[in-house]
Amino acid sequence: MEKKDILILGCGIGGLAAANILADKLGEKANITVIEKKKYFQFPPSYPWLMIGKRTQDQVQKDLSVLAGKGINVVNEEITSIDPVRKTVATTVSEYTGDFLIISLGTQYNPDAIPGFSEYAHHIYDLDSAISFRDAVADFDHGSVAIGISRLPFKCPAAPYEVAFLLDDYFSRKGSRGNIQINFYTPEPNPVPSVGPEIGDKVLKFLGSRGINYSPRMKLKEVRKENLVFESGDTMDYDLLFSVPPHAAPEPVVKAGMTDSTGWVPVNVKNLETKFPGVFAIGDVASIPTPKGYVPYLPKAGVFAHGQAKVVANNIAKTIVGNGKKKEWDGNGACFLETGHGKSAFMEGKFLEEPKPLIDFREPSSMWHVQKVAFEKYWMRHWF
The missing domain is CATH 3.50.50.60 (FAD/NAD(P)-binding domain)
Known part of the structure; x- marks a missing residue:
């Protein structure tokens, strides 16, 4: 079987998870290339702790070069343009073509x-x-x-x-x-x-x-x-x-004509595919309406990028190998709310539920703070 080329644009929470899952499921059946301008993965949920001196720079980042040991090719180049029809990506250095594209570029900050x-x-x-x-x-x-x-x-x-x-x-x-x-x-x-x-x-x-x-x-x-x-x-x-x-969608995504009136990339809610076949958008860059929700669109959060990465990576792998059941994204997510003094609250919800989202709130406690620390440690070890 001819190897397929999978391009993952951006290596934040969603891109990192997708790359790992694809490498694990496909092995030698695909070439997996991550295009990320930074040499390090950085974990934003830990930034509030860094802000008050409870984390160092080294504790909140990991060298992406170690992914090579898993068969993941990481290219440290800046993306300048995307052609979603041809599935080509131009950088400041080269051009890449894939059979599948996963857009996980997150947001651009416009201070x-x-x-x-x-x-x-x-x-x-x-x-x-x-x-x-x-x-x-x-x-x-x-x-x-x-x-x-x-x-x-x-x-x-x-x-x-x-x-x-x-x-x-x-x-x-x-x-x-x-x-x-x-x-x-x-x-x-x-x-x-x-x-x-x-x-x-x-x-x-x-x-x-x-x-x-x-x-x-x-x-x-x-x-x-x-x-x-x-x-x-x-x-x-x-x-x-x-x-x-x-916040805004990254410029290459906007220039590619992938965004809609919201300023973000519309996707099929169930499989995260864009209007361009074989091109997926996950995480913060995606626009997902929640007509029954408390707000018109799904909030932007790493937990959703992670869940969406699992679905997209699984489905691409199933398409390539030609068997197995494809997954649908369920809109579920959870997050901690650090309240200081050694405590955290915890929120968990089904954001696409009808007639309205089902959200569970757990009061601040030291237990949830410990759970948040444990999650941080898990994330920084599991994918590297």
């Missing part, structure tokens, strides 16, 4: 979309920025911290709330919390709206119990040196600013 954001705001949505914010936090001992969300959608809906809780914990342990005001702003109507208003109310109470001021329905217009300006005309003073940067 310059908001005046002043790049100059004054910190975030933790890439490793270098997380390290920079960690250093700023370590030097901060009094004043006002603004934490917020600049635009929707963004990946990992719980992350900015984790930042707020962990900073409260961090400053409390340092003995400086009494000198620091924490204000949270968001364009959302309530915290983590994708899991529904009842859970949002719980998170709101957690914020209040920590003395964190919460301002919903506040869309950021401009960042100035000492205050934020919102589209409503309201302002918020700050001395240290964390904000989720505006």
Whole structure:
């Protein structure tokens, strides 16, 4: 049987899982190539811990070159264009053609979309920025911290709330919390709206119990040196600013004509195939409507990228070998909400369920914190 060529674009959570599963299922039956500009896989769920000094850079990343030992070819090149009809991918160095394409490029951050954001705001949505914010936090001992969300959608809906809780914990342990005001702003109507208003109310109470001021329905217009300006005309003073940067689909995906009016890549919900046969999109780059959900579209989160990678990798493998049962993605996902002080909450849901999503919320406890640490260790060992 002639070997098939599988191109995986991006090696975040979804791309890494897909590459491993395909290598395990197909072995010598396929050439598996991962195109990823970074030499290291980095684990964003650990960035909030890095932010407060509980993780080092080496603890949150792994060298992708070790995947060669599994028969996975990792190409450290930047993608410049994609032709989904011909299934070709151009990089700054070469061009590649596949029989199957898995688009797992995640999101592109556009801080310059908001005046002043790049100059004054910190975030933790890439490793270098997380390290920079960690250093700023370590030097901060009094004043006002603004934490917020600049635009929707963004990946990992719980992350900015984790930042707020962990900073409260961090400053409390340092003995400086009494000198620091924490204000949270968001364009959302309530915290983590994708899991529904009842859970949002719980998170709101957690914020209040920590003395964190919460301002919903506040869309950021401009960042100035000492205050934020919102589209409503309201302002918020700050001395240290964390904000989720505006997210967008990566430029090569947009230029390829793969996105729709949402700005993201529409897919078949069951198998993640795009309108181009043999081309799949998984994770944050995909647009999945949830007409019965609490929000119009599925939130962007690593747990969905992981689940979708399993389905796509399985189905490509079954197509190549010509037998076996294909899988359908079920829309299920779970995430932890780190609340500081050695505790975490846990949320688990069926996001495509009708007539409405079924979401289970577990109250913060040390057990869930231990489970989150265990998951981190599992992930960083299992795929390498």
